[in-house]
Each structure stands twice: as structure tokens, then as C-alpha cells.
Amino acid sequence: MSDLKEELKSKIISVLNLEDVTTADIADADPLFGDGLGLDSIDALELIVLLDKDYGIKLTDPKQGKAIFESINTMAEYITANRTK
Amino acid sequence: MAKVAVTGMGIISSIGKTIEETFHSLVTETHGISKTDFLDTKLKDSRLFGEIKLSNDQLAEVLGLPADHPYPRTALLGCYALREAVKNAGITDLNSCREGFINATSVGGMDTTEQYWTSYKESTEHLRFVMNHESGNITNIIADFIGLKGFTTTISTACSSAANAIMLGARMIEAGQVDRIFVGGTDALSKFTVNGFNTLMILTDGYNQPFDQNRKGLNLGEAAAYLVLESDALVKKHYRKVLAYITGFGNANDAYHQTASSETGEGNFLAMSKALEEAQISPEAIDYINAHGTATPNNDLSEGRSVLRVFSNNPPEISSTKPFTGHTLAAAGGIEAVFSILALQNQVIFPNLNFVTPMEDVAIRPETTLKKKDMKHVLSNSFGFGGNCSSLIISKAE
Amino acid sequence: MKKVFINGLSAIGAQPVFEGFAPEKFVLNNEETAFCPVQPSYKEMIAPGAIRRMAKGVKMGIYTAHHALKEANNPVPDAIIVGTGIGCIEDSEKFLNAIIDNQEEFLTPTSFIQSTHNTVAGQIALEMGCKAYNFTYVNGIVSLETSIQDALLQLQFENKKSILVGGVDETAPTTVHIYKKVDRIKEYRDDEDFMHPTSKGTVYSEGAAFFVLETEKKENSYAELTAVYSSNALSKEAVEQFLEQHQLSFSDIDVLFTGNDGSTQNESAYLAFEAYFPESIRAMSKHLSGHYHTASGFALWSACHILKNQEIPAVYRRNQLQKSKLGTILIYNYDQGNHGLILLKAC
Structure with a gap:
């Protein structure tokens, strides 16, 4: 699980082009949206594609993303439980 | 107060290739949403579109173009609709006055660019289409097709483009800069746009349901429509029949998000308010709202809220005609201006198809069946990405 | 007719123009078929959260719009009007390539959003929180001209006082490649100067320029x-x-x-x-x-x-x-x- 979390952090940084952020800057429980990393609704759509492309998880309703992308912890848990690749 | 005469209109969309066919579809509740026959996309199995059932070859034939023409579908649709508008207005003296053409398109010739992109890179076979990717060249193709010499320009403000073209034309007539101007927009379906909207997760997998609690997004469509606007002097000189008047227009930016509308629809509110101010009428004078009503969760919520705010919680009859045509993007403001004029000419409100369950958050109840009403003023909304919000007020010819 | 004055301006282009007017620093290039712009550092004025997704046309537009307004003492514009011939073509290419390369799978929205022609005007409004009239003209070589024409219409006939107007265009690799094939851009250039062209095709580049047009003449007005x-x-x-x-x-x-x-x-x-x-x-x-x-x-x-x-x-x-x-x-x-x-x- 901790490998997955590290993997997610570097993927998020690269996919969302977070130039000045390093994996060490993102704590597992930090909120990704709003006050935390400051991601927004467009980032959420990018992360939905990331789930599909890298883990074979298809979301059809963008609202589902809200709970899943709360933090690195919630993302890793969801991926572990639902991944098809 | 603005008062610019509309003396002609031409339209092609998935519900008709003429004004008559279009009106017939609207009053008989015949929508044009279907599986695609021509647009070659992976999404064809899961999404429905407002596709015009004429191939590019068929369109070229109707337009009398040679088989090796260099025109994208966007230009073909535009040529078709503008020719109809010129015919409808009975214009036989083109270039006899200060004239212009204001066109609108969202992605220009993307429909051919995406088809031949690989070929452009690797071969020389389809290079004749390359330069007609540019939106400005689409406009000049259409102007050349009808033989118009004069001021031409192209507006691209996403889903509000054609409404802005109509607005600019009306303003130029008001300022005495032109005597006659053709205004509207054209957009063909393209894989680029369809996939773009799909990445935003705002395409429904069924039929779009504006203002419904369970709406799931939009159907994309294609269309072209143009109005002929003429100065009072020209109307009097030629005893022109006036179909309607453009009496109000407003443009504002929501300045909230790159693609979404603010929860309160501030930009929408400003656009509608400015249009009312320009027309010098109070909200109660509006008899019908042809809503933007795309059926995305976000648009209908913010449009609904802003309508309630402008009309002090007591809006007139409202409907979105997008269930008929799909969202035709840069052409939407043009076809919906035509629908608004048809509504005024025939004193009928077209139904908001597919509406079942009222929204919980906003008290908007669209008309669901054809309704007769004495109407003087129609408000037509067009709101787009980039925060672009535009409203037009179209008024009955006396 | 009311007079209109240019009270602020800023440009980015193939010469170091964002620093001001210094023609002695201009470099003539008779060799290359495409020029690269001399760009400022955008990080100083655009927040990292916003800049990470911006197309280069958006960055050039926001930078020059900001500086033109600053020079005009930061009026709140009555309109923002932008002209562009082909918009943020780099992101258009990115999205198009992704559609074709991945057979319409795994597409993400950012390049699509950045590719829309009105994105520069929209993002300038967003950055400034400006809810005024907002227009984008996409009309080939006269995209900026028609933008200015609209601004004059508002300033001379519609009682507006201050308008931000500008033009921006980008280059992108595949577009340059294809434009060379259709003789829009020169394939080769060997000491061929602009005064005496001997071959088909232009020398291509990119850039942005914004202007603040106002009805009031000020001490620092550039021109009418x-x-x-x-x-x-x-x-x-x-x-x-x-x-x-x-x-x-x-x-x-x-x-x-x-x-x-x-x-x-x-x-x-x-x-x-x-x-x-x-x-x-x-x-x-x-x-x-x-x-x-x-x-x-x-x-x-x-x-x-x-x-x-x-x-x-x-x-x-x-x-x-x-x-x-x-x-x-x-x-x-x-x-x-x-x-x-x-x-x-x-x-």
C-alpha cells in the first residue's frame, strides 16, 4: 500500500504538472482539493482518467470522484479494492 | 433602445433543412437526435447526436460544388444556410450597399483536419484542405460562395458565438457602420469536440433532459443558421418585409471557472440584465425565454438560478430547444434566434422535450407541450465555456 | 466622433520587446524559417496553481494584458477583446494527437480546454475577475484589426471609456511541418531578407500584444x-x-x-x-x-x-x-x- 501511495503521489505531480511540488510535500492524509494541495474540478477529471488508464477503474459520474480523491489514503484504498490492472 | 430589423433567415440542423421543415419538426415534437451515420467516432455506440443526415458529398452536390472542393463540413453547412438566408430575404442586389458578414464557429475546419491529420503529416493527398482549418477562412469561403464583398469577421466564444455575431451585427447597424449584415454561426460535429466534451463528462448516454432533476448532460449537434439584418433606411427603401427585430443584447463574463458556470450564474444574470436594459423593457415584458438549457447539471442549475433572480422568482414560460437539435455550439445562438423568431411569428412556445422531474434546487418548470401565447418579446440565452454569457431580446414585427 | 487614445501597451515577440522599446537590441535573422519568442518569466506574476495548465498563448496574453493595464494605471476595463488567428494551436495539436494516437481513449480535458479559441480572453477575465463584455475574434490576418474595430465601436458609439484589446498567436511543431508542405512557411532560407523575397512561404513566429484604448487623453498617451x-x-x-x-x-x-x-x-x-x-x-x-x-x-x-x-x-x-x-x-x-x-x- 505504501508503494502505491508513493506511486500515486509522483503520478499526480506529473499528470497535473505540479512543478514546484515533490512527493515529500504531500502527506498521505492531506486533502488533495481545496485547502490542501489546492486541486480543482478539472484536476478531478484528470484523475478519473488516471484511474482508468493505469488501474482499469472506470468512473461514469464525476461526483464519485469527490470521496475517492479526498486524500492519497482514500485514493490508495479505493484503487486497491477496485483495480483491474 | 436598439431596433434592428431581421429581414431573412436560413437554417440547417438535424430537424430540418429549411425554415418550413424546422418549424414543422418543432410543432410536431419531432427531434433530430440519433446515432451517427457520418461522424466516425468510438463514442458512436454510447452517445447520441444531432447529426444532419446529409453526407459531405451530398451537401457539395446540393451546393453545386466540384467533387474535389477544399471545403470542410463546417463551411458546407455555412454555405447552405447563408444561401437559404439570402433566398429567404429575397435579396437580389448583393454588394449594392455597405454590407458585411459576421460568422461564428468554435473549431473551424477541424472536421477535415482530424480526418486527414495523419495524411497531412505523411502524404500530399489532402493538403488542399489544410488552410481551411482556420476559422477565418471558413468565413471567407461562405462569403465567396454567395459572392459577398465587404467586412467579414469571425467570432469564437464557444457556445455563445452566434449570439455574439448577432449582437455585433445589430450594434454595427445601430452605429450606422453597415446597411445590411449577415450574422450567425456554423459548426459541424467533429471527433475533436465530441471527445473534448466527453473528457468533461458532460455528455449524456441518452437523450438530453434540460431542467430535469435527473439530467445527465448534453447531446452534441451540428447546424448552421444566419439572419439578415438591415438598417431602417434600407427596409424603407426596399419595402422589405420585417420578420422580427433585435431589440436587446447583453454580453458579460462569469469570470468564475474555465468551463463551468458559477453556482449563482452571475455572468448569466449580467447578460440578461444588460439585454433588458438595452431593450429598455422590464423583465415582466418578456413573454418567453428560449433557454440555453444544455441539460448539464451545472448549466441548468446556474441558468435556472439566474433566471429566477432576473425575473424575481416569477419567470415567464421557458423552454430549451436543445432536446430537438442537441447543443450545436457556435451555431446554437443562431438556430435559437431562428426558433425565437418562429415562436414570435406563429405565437407559439416550443416544448422542452424529455422533461420529467422538476429540479429540487431551483424552481424552474419548463413548458412541456406546444403552447399558444400572445408574445411580443422573447429572451434567448447562450452561455459558454470561458465564462462567455450572452443574451438577446428578439421582438415581434408590428 | 470621440477620439480614442492608446494609453497602455505591452508585447511579447521574437525580439526582447516585453522589456520596453529598445530597437538597438533587435537582432535580424536571415537564416531561420521560424523565430522563437523572447519570453519573460511568467512565474512572478501568475500563481503556480494557475500557470501549470496554461497554454503559452494564455501566458503571453495574461502577461501582456497585465502590463498594458498597469501602464494605463490599471483601469477596470469595460471590455476585454482578443484576436487570434489560430488560437492555442499547441494544445489543439496535443489533443488531436492524443485522439488519434490513443484511438479516442484516455483523453484528458486540459488540452481541450486550453485549445478553445476564447480561452485567452476567458482566462484574462478570470485572472482579473473582470465580468465585463468579453469577445474573441478568429479571423485570419485581421483578427486583431476586427478586435480593435469592436473596441472603437464601443468607445465611439456606446459610451465606454476603457477597453483592453489584444492579439495572440502560437506556433506548434506539426502545424509548422504541415504549413511548410503547403508553402505557408519557407522550407529553407539562406540569407533571404524580407525586403527582397525570392521564395514562397513566410518566416513564422508567435507573440502577443495588448493595448488599453481609452477616450481620455492622458499625459502618457502613445497615440490616437x-x-x-x-x-x-x-x-x-x-x-x-x-x-x-x-x-x-x-x-x-x-x-x-x-x-x-x-x-x-x-x-x-x-x-x-x-x-x-x-x-x-x-x-x-x-x-x-x-x-x-x-x-x-x-x-x-x-x-x-x-x-x-x-x-x-x-x-x-x-x-x-x-x-x-x-x-x-x-x-x-x-x-x-x-x-x-x-x-x-x-x-
Whole structure:
């Protein structure tokens, strides 16, 4: 699980082009949206594609993303439980 | 107060290739949403579109173009609709006055660019289409097709483009800069746009349901429509029949998000308010709202809220005609201006198809069946990405 | 008719122009077929959260819009109007390539959003929180001209006071490759100068220029922006009429600024136009800026400085005529059927 979390952090940084952020800057429980990393609704759509492309998880309703992308912890848990690749 | 005469209109969309066919579809509740026959996309199995059932070859034939023409579908649709508008207005003296053409398109010739992109890179076979990717060249193709010499320009403000073209034309007539101007927009379906909207997760997998609690997004469509606007002097000189008047227009930016509308629809509110101010009428004078009503969760919520705010919680009859045509993007403001004029000419409100369950958050109840009403003023909304919000007020010819 | 003044401006282009007007720093390049812009550091003025997704056209637009407004003492504009020939073409290419390479799978929205033509005007409004009139014109070589025309309409007829208007265009690798195949951009260039083009195709580049147009004349006003004209046809009579409307004749134009783009294709149109003005100083700027649809912004930016300084640097000149006073400048551009004129007066 901790490998997955590290993997997610570097993927998020690269996919969302977070130039000045390093994996060490993102704590597992930090909120990704709003006050935390400051991601927004467009980032959420990018992360939905990331789930599909890298883990074979298809979301059809963008609202589902809200709970899943709360933090690195919630993302890793969801991926572990639902991944098809 | 603005008062610019509309003396002609031409339209092609998935519900008709003429004004008559279009009106017939609207009053008989015949929508044009279907599986695609021509647009070659992976999404064809899961999404429905407002596709015009004429191939590019068929369109070229109707337009009398040679088989090796260099025109994208966007230009073909535009040529078709503008020719109809010129015919409808009975214009036989083109270039006899200060004239212009204001066109609108969202992605220009993307429909051919995406088809031949690989070929452009690797071969020389389809290079004749390359330069007609540019939106400005689409406009000049259409102007050349009808033989118009004069001021031409192209507006691209996403889903509000054609409404802005109509607005600019009306303003130029008001300022005495032109005597006659053709205004509207054209957009063909393209894989680029369809996939773009799909990445935003705002395409429904069924039929779009504006203002419904369970709406799931939009159907994309294609269309072209143009109005002929003429100065009072020209109307009097030629005893022109006036179909309607453009009496109000407003443009504002929501300045909230790159693609979404603010929860309160501030930009929408400003656009509608400015249009009312320009027309010098109070909200109660509006008899019908042809809503933007795309059926995305976000648009209908913010449009609904802003309508309630402008009309002090007591809006007139409202409907979105997008269930008929799909969202035709840069052409939407043009076809919906035509629908608004048809509504005024025939004193009928077209139904908001597919509406079942009222929204919980906003008290908007669209008309669901054809309704007769004495109407003087129609408000037509067009709101787009980039925060672009535009409203037009179209008024009955006396 | 109300007069309109240019009270703030800023440009980014193939010369170090974002720092101000310093023609002595301009470098002539007779070798390359595409010029790269000299860009400022955007990080100092755009927040990292916002900048990470911005197309380069958006960054150039936001930067120059910001600086033009700053120079005009930061008015709240009554309108934001942007012209662009092909928009943020780099992101258009990215999204198109992704569609084709991945067979319409795993597509993400960012490049699609950045590709829409109105994204520059929209993001300027978003950055500024400006809810005013917001328009984008996409009309080839006259995209900026029609944007200015709209601004003049509002300032002269619709009681508006202050308008932000600008032009921006990008290059992108595949577009350059394809434009070379259709002779839009030169395949090779070997010491071929813009004054004497010998081959088809322009020398391509990218850039942005923004201007604050206002009805009030201020101490730091650059010039009076008298009129703009654009059409898909242009005769000598039409030019004459246009000048007459502003009480001018051909011989009143002190400096004729033409958009000669280094290609033999458009050269005859420019030569024909120049012939109307035998008594004018002739100038050009695309040998400095390269050609792009809104390169007339670079010319307008240059013309403003020339009028303000009352001096025309040698690097712009096409002839050696001298004038005791530089009162009027006419900028002419032509491409793909579109003709555009911008008329400026010293103030």
C-alpha cells in the first residue's frame, strides 16, 4: 500500500504538472482539493482518467470522484479494492 | 433602445433543412437526435447526436460544388444556410450597399483536419484542405460562395458565438457602420469536440433532459443558421418585409471557472440584465425565454438560478430547444434566434422535450407541450465555456 | 466622433520587446524559417496553481494584458477583446494527437480546454475577475484589426471609456511541418531578407500584444487610434474613401507600415498597396517579429513608440525618406483574402 501511495503521489505531480511540488510535500492524509494541495474540478477529471488508464477503474459520474480523491489514503484504498490492472 | 430589423433567415440542423421543415419538426415534437451515420467516432455506440443526415458529398452536390472542393463540413453547412438566408430575404442586389458578414464557429475546419491529420503529416493527398482549418477562412469561403464583398469577421466564444455575431451585427447597424449584415454561426460535429466534451463528462448516454432533476448532460449537434439584418433606411427603401427585430443584447463574463458556470450564474444574470436594459423593457415584458438549457447539471442549475433572480422568482414560460437539435455550439445562438423568431411569428412556445422531474434546487418548470401565447418579446440565452454569457431580446414585427 | 487614445501597451515577440522599446537590441535573422519568442518569466506574476495548465498563448496574453493595464494605471476595463488567428494551436495539436494516437481513449480535458479559441480572453477575465463584455475574434490576418474595430465601436458609439484589446498567436511543431508542405512557411532560407523575397512561404513566429484604448487623453498617451478598416476586398478607391472619412489623403500618411511577410505570394499585394503612397516613409516589422496572424500587434506596438518618440529607427525602414514631423501612421496587412488597415495619429 505504501508503494502505491508513493506511486500515486509522483503520478499526480506529473499528470497535473505540479512543478514546484515533490512527493515529500504531500502527506498521505492531506486533502488533495481545496485547502490542501489546492486541486480543482478539472484536476478531478484528470484523475478519473488516471484511474482508468493505469488501474482499469472506470468512473461514469464525476461526483464519485469527490470521496475517492479526498486524500492519497482514500485514493490508495479505493484503487486497491477496485483495480483491474 | 436598439431596433434592428431581421429581414431573412436560413437554417440547417438535424430537424430540418429549411425554415418550413424546422418549424414543422418543432410543432410536431419531432427531434433530430440519433446515432451517427457520418461522424466516425468510438463514442458512436454510447452517445447520441444531432447529426444532419446529409453526407459531405451530398451537401457539395446540393451546393453545386466540384467533387474535389477544399471545403470542410463546417463551411458546407455555412454555405447552405447563408444561401437559404439570402433566398429567404429575397435579396437580389448583393454588394449594392455597405454590407458585411459576421460568422461564428468554435473549431473551424477541424472536421477535415482530424480526418486527414495523419495524411497531412505523411502524404500530399489532402493538403488542399489544410488552410481551411482556420476559422477565418471558413468565413471567407461562405462569403465567396454567395459572392459577398465587404467586412467579414469571425467570432469564437464557444457556445455563445452566434449570439455574439448577432449582437455585433445589430450594434454595427445601430452605429450606422453597415446597411445590411449577415450574422450567425456554423459548426459541424467533429471527433475533436465530441471527445473534448466527453473528457468533461458532460455528455449524456441518452437523450438530453434540460431542467430535469435527473439530467445527465448534453447531446452534441451540428447546424448552421444566419439572419439578415438591415438598417431602417434600407427596409424603407426596399419595402422589405420585417420578420422580427433585435431589440436587446447583453454580453458579460462569469469570470468564475474555465468551463463551468458559477453556482449563482452571475455572468448569466449580467447578460440578461444588460439585454433588458438595452431593450429598455422590464423583465415582466418578456413573454418567453428560449433557454440555453444544455441539460448539464451545472448549466441548468446556474441558468435556472439566474433566471429566477432576473425575473424575481416569477419567470415567464421557458423552454430549451436543445432536446430537438442537441447543443450545436457556435451555431446554437443562431438556430435559437431562428426558433425565437418562429415562436414570435406563429405565437407559439416550443416544448422542452424529455422533461420529467422538476429540479429540487431551483424552481424552474419548463413548458412541456406546444403552447399558444400572445408574445411580443422573447429572451434567448447562450452561455459558454470561458465564462462567455450572452443574451438577446428578439421582438415581434408590428 | 470621440477620439480614442492608446494609453497602455505591452508585447511579447521574437525580439526582447516585453522589456520596453529598445530597437538597438533587435537582432535580424536571415537564416531561420521560424523565430522563437523572447519570453519573460511568467512565474512572478501568475500563481503556480494557475500557470501549470496554461497554454503559452494564455501566458503571453495574461502577461501582456497585465502590463498594458498597469501602464494605463490599471483601469477596470469595460471590455476585454482578443484576436487570434489560430488560437492555442499547441494544445489543439496535443489533443488531436492524443485522439488519434490513443484511438479516442484516455483523453484528458486540459488540452481541450486550453485549445478553445476564447480561452485567452476567458482566462484574462478570470485572472482579473473582470465580468465585463468579453469577445474573441478568429479571423485570419485581421483578427486583431476586427478586435480593435469592436473596441472603437464601443468607445465611439456606446459610451465606454476603457477597453483592453489584444492579439495572440502560437506556433506548434506539426502545424509548422504541415504549413511548410503547403508553402505557408519557407522550407529553407539562406540569407533571404524580407525586403527582397525570392521564395514562397513566410518566416513564422508567435507573440502577443495588448493595448488599453481609452477616450481620455492622458499625459502618457502613445497615440490616437483613429480608425480601423477590414474587408475581404480592397480597391484604391476604398482606401481613398477610408482616408477621406478621416480628412486625409494618400500624401498625408507620414509612415506606411506594411505587413510584408517575406513570401513571394503576398508580395504583389503589398507592392500594389505601397504604390498608392509614394510620399510616405515606408516601414515594416515582420522581419523582426516573424509572421503570425496577429503580428500586426507587433507593428502597432512599434508604431505607437515611433509616434511617441517622433523617430523611426533604421531597423524598421524600407526607404530613406525624411519627414520633419511624424503625424500619421497607416498599418496595412494582407493575407488569404483579408485586408486590414489601422490608422494612428500622433497626440
